Amino acid sequence: MKALLVLFILVIWLVLDFILGRKQHLKRLKVKIYPQRASDINPFTSGPELFKDYFNELRKAEKHIHVLFYILKDDAVGYEFLSILEEKAKEGVEVRLLLDWVGCLKPKRQIKKRLQNTGIELAFSQTPTFPFYFYSFHTRNHRKITVIDGKIGYLGGFNVGKEYINLDKKLSPWRDCHIKIKGEGVQDLQDVFLADWQIAANIRLQYRDPYFPPLEKGPYQHQVIPSEGFYLEKTFTDLIRQAKNTIIIGTPYFIPGKNIFSELEAAIKRGVKLEILVPGKADHPLVKEASYPYFRKLIPMGAEIYQYQKGFYHAKILIIDQKVCDIGTANFDKRSFYLNHEINCYTYNPAYIQEVLKIIRHDQQNAKLLKLKDTQHLTPWTICKEYTARAISLFL
Template sequence: MKILLIILGALLLLAIWISLDFQFGRKAQLARITRINYPIRESNLQIFTTGPELFSDYFSLLKNANHHIHILFYIVKVDLISKEFFAILKSKAQSGVEVRLLLDWMGCRNISRRVIEDLKRANIKFAFCHIPRLPFLFYSSQVRNHRKMTIIDGKTGYMGGFNIGKEYIDQDPKLKPWRDYHLKISGEGAADLQREFLKDWRMATKTNLLNNSIYFPELEKGNSRHQVLPSEGFYLEETFSTLIRKAESTIIIGTPYFIPSKRIFADLLKALKRGVRLKVLVPHMTDHLFVKEASFRYLRRLIQEGAEVYDYMKGFYHAKVIVIDDKICDIGTANFDKRSIFLNHEINCFIFDRAFIERVRNILEIDLLNSKQITLSELNKPNLLRSIKEQAAKAISFFL
C-alpha cells in the first residue's frame, strides 16, 4: 500500500510539473514572438506531388548551386536517399559552395554523431534547432521546427510537405505511394524564405547573417502573386480563421491530420450554416498513433452539418492545402491540427494567382477521385477498440 501511495504521489508531482512547465513555457514563447507580414510577391511557382519527381528536380538544382545552399528539414532519415542527399551536399561544400544544414533535433535525433562529424569534415555548416532546454524542458521538447525549406543561391526556394527519407520516394511498402504537395519558388518569394531560414539559423547558432547582402541578390518578378507566412505557435489560428470566415462558396481542406482548434471548428460550422460547400480530404491509412481517431469527433459533426469528407485510398496523403472560393490557395508545412497551430514553427504560402489555383484544383480533383467518401453511418458503427482510441486521442489531441 505504501509503495502504491509513493507511485501515485510521484505521478501527481510529475503531472503538476508538466502542467506548470507547459503553462510557463508557452507564456515565455508568446512573449518572444513578433508577427512577420511579408508583402505580396510575384514569383514563378511550380508544384510537385510525388517524391521521385520532386527529388529529381531538387537534387539537380542542388548540384548546380554556385554560391550557397541553405536547407532546413524537420525529418531526415538514415537510409539510401539521405546518403545521396548528404553526398551531394558534401560534394558541393568541398567544391567551395557554402552549405548550411539545419535540422530539427526531435525529428532528426536518429542521425548519429559519426554522420554529423562526417558532414562537418566536408565543410558543411551543421546545426540542430529546437533542442529541449531548461527551464521549460517539457514545453521546449514539444515545440518543433516543422518547416521544410531550401534556398539555393538566394534565387530559388523549395517548401512544402516532403522531408528526406525512403517513404517520401515510395520506398516504404506500408505508406506507398506517398502523396504530398511541395512548391518550388523562383523569384521574389525566395528572399522571404531566405530571411526565415537565416532567422532560424541565428536562433540555433547565434550567428547573424541577415544583413549580409550576398544572400539577397536582385530577383526578377514572376507570374504568380503569393505571400509567404511564417508562424511560431501563434497567429496561424487567426490566419486560418480569417480564411474560413471570408469563404463565400467553397472550402477544400487537404491534410494528413484533422484536429482543428475550437475557434477554427466553430468557423467551419458557421461556414456550412451560411451555405458554403466544405470538402475535407484525409488519408485512409495513418502514420501516427491516435491521429485518425482524434479526427473522428470533428468529422462526425461536420458530416451532420453537410460537409463532404473523403478518405484518400491510393497510398498515404500528407499534403497540407486549403483552397477558398478558387481565389486563395494555401500550401505549406502546417497541418490542420493543434500542434501546427499552437506549437510548431511552420511556413506557408498563400497563392492568389487564378491559373495556379486552377492547377491545384485539378490535382485535388484527381486526389478526390482516388478517395472514398466517408458516411456518418461508418463513423457511428459500434467499435469498442475505436471508441477507446478516440477517448485516448481526445485527452492528448494537443500533442498529436
C-alpha cells in the same frame, strides 16, 4: 502511496512546465508578415519527380545552399542528399544544414559524424531547454525550406527519406505537395531560414548582400507567412470567415480544435461547401480517432470527407473560393496551430489555383467518400482510443 505521490508531482510539474513555457513563448514571439510578391511557382506532388528536380538544382549551386528539414532519414536517400551537399562544399559552395532536434533525433549522431570535416555547417533547431523542457520539447521546427544561391526556393510537405520517394511499402505511394519558387518570394524564404539559423547556430547572417541577390518578378502573386505556434490559427480563421462558396482542405491530420472547428461549422451554416481530403490510413497512432468526432458533426451538416486510398496522403492545402490557395508545411491540426514553427505560401493567381484544384480533384477520384455510418462503429476499445486521442490531441 509513494508511487502515487511521485506521479502526482510529475503531473503537476508537466502542467506548470507547459503553462509557464507557453507564456514565455508568447511573450517573446514576434509576428513576421511579408508583403505580397510576384514569383514563378511550380507544385510537385510526386516524390521521385520532386527529388529529381531538387537534386539537380542542388548540384548546380554556385554560391550557397541553405537547407532546413524536419526529418532527414538515415537511409540511402538521406545519404544521397548528404553526398550532394558534401560535393558542393568541396567545390567551395557555402552549405548550411539546419535540422529539427526531435525530428532528426534518431540519426543525429550518424549525421554529425558523417559531416565532420566536410565544410558543411550543421545545426539543430529547437533543442529542448530548461527550465521549460517539456514545453520546448514539443515546439518543433516543422518547416521545410531550401534556398539555392538566393534565387531558387523550395517549401512544402516532403522531408528526406525513402518513404517520400515510394520506397516504404507501408506508406507507398506517398502523395504530398511541395512548391518550387523562382522570383521575389525567395528572399522571404531566405530571411526565415537565416532567422532560424541565427537562433540555432548563434550566427547572424541576415541582411548580408550575398544572400539576397536581385530577383525578377514572376507571374504569380503570393505571400509567404511563417508562424511559430501562434498566428496561423488567426490566418486560417480570417480566410474561413471570408469564404462565400467553397472551402477545400487537404491534410494528413484533421484535428482543428474548438476555435477553427466553430468557424467551419459557421461557414457551412451560411451556405459554404466544405470538402476535406485526408488519408485513408494513418501513419501515426490515434490520429484517425482524433479526427472522427469532428467528422461525425460535419457530415450531417453536408461536409464531404474524402479518404485517400491510393497510398498515403500528406499534402497540406487550403483553397478558399478558388481565390486563395495555401500550400505549406502546416497541417490542419492543433500542433501546427499552437506549437510548431511552420511556413505557408498563400497564392492569389486564378491560373495557379486552377492547377492546384486539378490536383485536388484528381486525388478525390482516388479517395473514398466517408459516410456517417463509417464513423459510428464504436466499441469499448475505439471509445477508449477516442477519449485518449482527445486528451492528448495537442501533441499528436
